[in-house]
Amino acid sequence: MTTKIILWLFLAVLCLPIDGMTGALKPFTEVPIPAHNxxxxxxxxxxxxxxxxxxxxxxxxxxxxxxxxxxxxxxxxxxxxxxxxxxxxxxxxxxxxxxxxxxxxxxxxxxxxxxxxxxxxxxxxxxxxxxxxxxxxxxxxxxxxxxxxxxxxxxxxxxxxxxxxxxxxxxRTLISRDTPLDRFLSGDARALSPKAQQGYEIFTGKGNCTTCHYGVTLSDDQFHVLNVAENPEHLKDPRIATTRRFVAKLYHFPEYRTLATDPGRYLITKKKEDWKAFRTPTLREIAATAPYMHNGIYDSLDKVIAFLNEGGGKDNNELQPLHLSPAELEQLRVFLEEGLTGTPITLTYPKIP
Structure with missing residues (x-):
């Protein structure tokens, strides 16, 4: 066995998650199906x-x-x-x-x-x-x-x-399978390219990404206030303002007529801490699902990563600047794009009766 292969195996074992560990990444296994359906x-x-x-x-x-x-x-x-x-x-x-x-x-x-x-x-x-x-x-x-x-x-x-x-x-059949990350977590030390593996190490280490992105879908299924900026163009559109006020009215928000921002989960819970909180998205197949954030304000992964590297939006209490170098930012992007892209979902369009 060559020294290079030994090094790959050592790094793979070092990066594998421990069962039950908070923030552990997990490979795809099976789809949860409710008993009633x-x-x-x-x-x-x-x-x-x-x-x-x-x-x-x-x-x-x-x-x-x-x-x-x-x-x-x-x-x-x-x-x-x-x-x-x-x-x-x-x-x-x-x-x-x-x-x-x-x-x-x-x-x-x-x-x-x-x-x-x-x-x-x-x-x-x-x-x-x-x-x-x-x-x-x-x-x-x-x-x-x-x-x-x-x-x-x-x-x-x-x-x-x-x-x-x-x-x-x-x-429930729309599943991301057989990503390089799945294979890597299952023991294939060479499933990730060298740059993607460097990005993986940042993702699970210095980048603190697994605080919110873990498990099979790389999401904690929680809600976070990152203070993503509103899209200025959306704020100028009276049709979007109408929709915002309409939804707020449905959820009994008293000041719905003057609402000028998206309250996020607050409309559902009416809890102060949920003001502008949004669900953590899955990162699987992230390369194919631009633009990003709840309002689509970022049209590339580079912009999302830059936002997170800067510590999120103004006055948010959840993120701190990461101080990643340009090379580290690039490695993280490669991991997200390459490592989380699986076998394409094949779909035969049905004949509608």
Whole structure:
């Protein structure tokens, strides 16, 4: 065995996480499936059809894939999500890759399951703008769907809950697998390139990244106040202001008419410490899901890393400057781009009945 191989093996063992250790990175193993919504091939296929069915939007122009495009890392490549005609969204479209592992959905964590999450965009006035009573009748009017719902659920009763269950079953198949990091954590010392391994060591060491980014999805499923700057252009758009006030009104925020910033999770919890707090995103497939942050203000990983290296936004209490050198910043970016990109998700688009 050559000296170089011995060195690689030593570094791999040194960097492997200890079981049960807080902040440990873990390779992908299996997808958690809730007992009340077991996966079957027929349910997954039904969910895929519904995911791409434009009947789920009020005017028939949008489907779930509009904002979660398979060719854009199951996001949409825009700073803030697409919207229903004449309106404007206010937050970035998060990737659906790895959502099966998330304890909280949306940037503010207002949904606790994929089944619950699936109905929000359909009802939203600035997203799909669909009436759920109406969409049930639309789906019931399609004989092919009646047959498929009967096969999957045992009878022909088509409800919003079952529509959401089928969509959630499909979304749980959107998994990042076989990344170089997965192989590295499983014992393949050469799975990461030398520069990516240097970035890994920064990620787990000097960069303090595993404080919030750990586990299978590299997320702590918590909410943090980093004081990301508002996008000045968004602040000037009256349609975004309308959406911001509308959402705040729905969540009984007293000063919704004068609200000029995104309160984050505070709208959900009404806790002072959650003002401008947002969920820690997964880092898997991060290279394919730009732009970044809840408002899409950073269009590259270099800008995100620079923001974190500077200690986050003004007056935040969660981050401190990292003082990484230009070479270290580059190594960290290479790790994120190369090490966390897995086998492409293959998808055959369904024939919508």
């Amino acid at each position: 077991r996966q079957t091939p027929a349910k997954i296929e039904l969910g895929k059809k519904l995911f791409f069915d434009r009947r789920l939007s009020g005017d028939g122009t949008m489907n779930c894939g509009t904002c979660h495009d398979p060719n854009q890392g199951f996001s949409d490549g825009l700073a803030i999500s697409l919207n229903y005609p004449t309106t404007r969204n206010w937050r970035n479209s998060p990737t659906l890759i790895g959502v099966a592992f998330q304890k909280f959905l949306f940037h503010d964590g207002r949904a606790a399951s994929l089944e619950e999450q699936a109905l929000f965009p359909m009802m939203s006035a600035f997203e799909m703008n669909q009436n759920l009573d109406f969409v049930e009748e639309e789906i019931r009017a399609v004989p092919e769907y009646v047959t498929e719902f009967t096969e999957v659920f045992g009878d022909s009763d088509i409800t919003r809950e079952r529509i959401a269950m089928a969509i959630a079953a499909f979304e």
